Amino acid sequence: MLDKNYDAKSVEPRIAKAWDDANAFAAGAGAKPDADPFCIVIPPPNVTGSLHMGHALNNTLQDILTRYKRMLGQNVLWQPGMDHAGIATQMVVERKLAEEGKRRTDFTREEFVEKIWEWKAQSGGTIFNQLKRLGASCDWSREKFTMGEKGEADDPMVQAVMKVFVDLYNEGLIYRGKRLVNWDPHFETAISDLEVENVETEGHMWHFKYPLADGATYEYVEKDEDGTVTLRETRDYISIATTRPETMLGDGAVAVHTDDERYAPIVGKLCEIPVGPKEHRRLIPIITDEYPDPDFGSGAVKITGAHDFNDYMVAKRNNIPMYRLMDTKAAMRADGAPYAQDAARAMEIAKSGNTPDENTVDAINLIPDDLRGLDRYEAREKVIEQITSEGLAIMVPETDPRLGPVKAALAPEEGGEVSALVPLVEKNKMQQPYGDRSKVVIEPMLTDQWFCDAETLAKPALASVKEGRTEFVPKSWENTYFNWMENIQPWCISRQLWWGHRIPAWFDDAGKFYVAMHEAGAQAQAGEGVALKRDEDVLDTWFSSALWPFSTLGWPKHTDALNTYYPTTVLSTAFDIIFFWVARMMMMGLHFMKDEDGRGIEPFKTVYIHPLVRDKLGQKMSKSKGNGIDPLETADEYGTDALRFTLAIMAVQGRDVKLDPQRIAGYRNFGTKLWNATRFAQMNDVVTGEDFDPATATYPLNRWILTELGRAAAEVTDALERYRFNDAAGAAYRFVWNTFCDWHLELLKPVFNGDDEAAKAEARAVAGYVLDQIYALLHPFMPFMTEELWQQTAAKRDTLLCHADWPVAEVNDEAAAHSINWLIELVSEIRSARSEMNIKPSLMVPLVVANGDNETRALFDTHSPAIERLARVESIAFADSVPDGAAQIVVGGQTICMPLAGLVDFDAEISRLEKDLKGIEKDIAQAQGKLNNEKFVANAPQAVIEENQARLADRQDRKAKVSAALKRVRSFQRG
């Protein structure tokens, strides 16, 4: 006999061990011979990670699919593994060192990397243990790590990365170059576009004068739309607006729009950057380009090619030198020659118009000596101060509307004096780029990096989805994918970190590099005796993640696993890594995995995008907000199965999951319900674990529940196949609680209490069979409790539940369904009438069937014990007319009475019948209206017309009976 309560805490570890001991989740375990493969590669959690609700959701859904397919007998592999997560891991370990008062740079690179390996060995398994607690049925023996066992060069996981790099390089799809990249000054590394978050911040825009060289002047004319002159003055400067004054030091030109007439007179002339020691002020040319917007600011833009992406393009187009101003920490450069010397050098360049090669330019340090080494924001303040004090800021009255609401409020109210002049500093909302990990402002920086030609790789990846070889679920995400892939930029794959796959390129002293799988290969290319040094950089973490669907299966070796499980079946992930990961797996998979005809093979057939978990208010869960719900704490409190079931039933397509702990409690109750249903079965000697052929059942009740079971199983199956987890869980829930527990078990009670031994025997067998099927049906959602019930309710089982057969519909008996549904309706109607007429639940009432037809009599015959018990009926009689003083209900076209003179509240009965009648009349009016409408009859499908006709007939019949009932009650009350 089961314990009174399900104790998740003691059951879960025991069941987990049973699975483990049986190797139940090994690739192909439980598969039927020649079964189709089914493979999911887990989105590898960060080695630093610990389980959060998003993991819990995604892995629960993957586990549901995996367990379901395994029970179907497919050849299943759920491939687990972890990601080395370059920046994130380095960050965690550095933080740990900081606690000991140490820094990364206190160690050599080798020592530091070793520390990370130590750390991984020590606590890297945390998240896997957490996933196991969740019940994740991965083949844990196949666990992989993106860096391999120990990061050794000959480790297959490392080899895969090296081979991909080398092959792509040799194909010209990876190249090296000096480009403007997003630079993270905190981690001192380049990052990709995707790792930059744009955050709207309150910024400022300063307006400065760039004086024309040699005191030149020009006529500055502004016109309105009609061409009327609104301003005409002689200027000896050009006005520039900037949000980043500190970058003025690296300006290479001032650009105006090609058609901007205001500046036409001075195009080609030189102007002076108004900062730095006067004697070394640099002159830069005024050029034209399509980029400046004449309507924004002054229409003139300073061009700082090394610190702004737009400027970079302009500078490249116009061969303008790009002067790098900052070091890796985004402090103003302190290296190189003294300012006087380099400034003079830059001056020559500007005058000559011949820009030297990029390395020569990069060596020039244009930071004035007093600003060298300053943080970029300190430098900004100084630059502003210097320019302003020199009188080169654009000055406006305090009332100028561009100064924003604060300044405008200071305007004199009584139109008196003209306000003082103040520097024009506009407040403006701007998007500021932040590093997604470091949370510091990203600096565009001109550096040497490795790039991957994503555009070329994206083309087949785009076609695969366009042509349906890989499908997104929900489909709407395909647009997101297309949009990004169609506008894809070169992918910066190098990182200036210590933790990661080191780039397989070796440099000689001249700076020439050789790309090869191993140093020996590079040496061979360079020639003997040439001193080589390996590139210090590592690869972007996502570079190795992109290989996950085939590297985990053994590629570049042609392993059995690779042959069997690639392409994988479905990838389940969150939308926010479609770009980071999904798109790149598509690119790499298609490029490196080819069929016999040389056509690329997609890494997965389906990409299921799961919803995001938010808190009950719809806020994203985050540590900083403190609104996170910890999945393991939740599992401790309610049981893992309750959490899993909640996540599944809330996982709707196309909408986020707002998780309210109350819901979890609700589904914990569902588990308890099933547990107790099993206890009830045990108390009544129900037999589980037997071979029972449902087709042999004869009693309507049994055939009905088998019919309902089949329908539920079909519904769950269909929903799972379509990744509609909420529908699947909901169908199972309704069947178990509302059909099996509420009705079937209740209807069994009179059978078990009766003395028809044959009926009892079949009822026991069927109930046992249904319970076994329920365990199976719920197993993917609630693996622990169902496995426990499966084992506890039978002395011996042939298999673990996780390898049992998935339920299929075996009985479909319309007649039995009709019979029991009539019974359910009758009982419900009687209960409802009793309740509304305030008949005490304890009171047993007599039932009189007036003018009952043969079918009705037969139904009463069959079901009288159930009716008596469930509706609390003391007797059932048949009569030719309705007795006086009776409550009356209409079920199946028959009037059924409860003669309860003296006990029935007739006012209540009248209002009940009136309400009933009103509803019926409304139905009649609607159906009648439709059927009287010629257009409806002419256009509506026959089935709909018939449905309305049937409804009308039924309601008219009901109306007659209910009206008659009402009439009788009224006359009885009067009489």
Add this chain to the structure above:
RNA sequence: GGACGAUUAGCUCAGCGGUAGAGCACUACAUUGACAUUGUAGGGGUCACUGGUUCAAUCCCAGUAUCGUCCACCA
């Protein structure tokens, strides 16, 4: 600036051309019988708004409003 999604019961959400559903919450009743982590019954909705298509619209189309998310952005 572009794109996508949402708007249905008090709350959280399903549904989606053919008479509006669930869970929670709420109300009333039931107490030793598998289960109070329960049972029975009940109340509660112009399906955001405005047009259009249709015999028929919560559902399809167009527009509006509000909210959310993503992408791209102006020095």
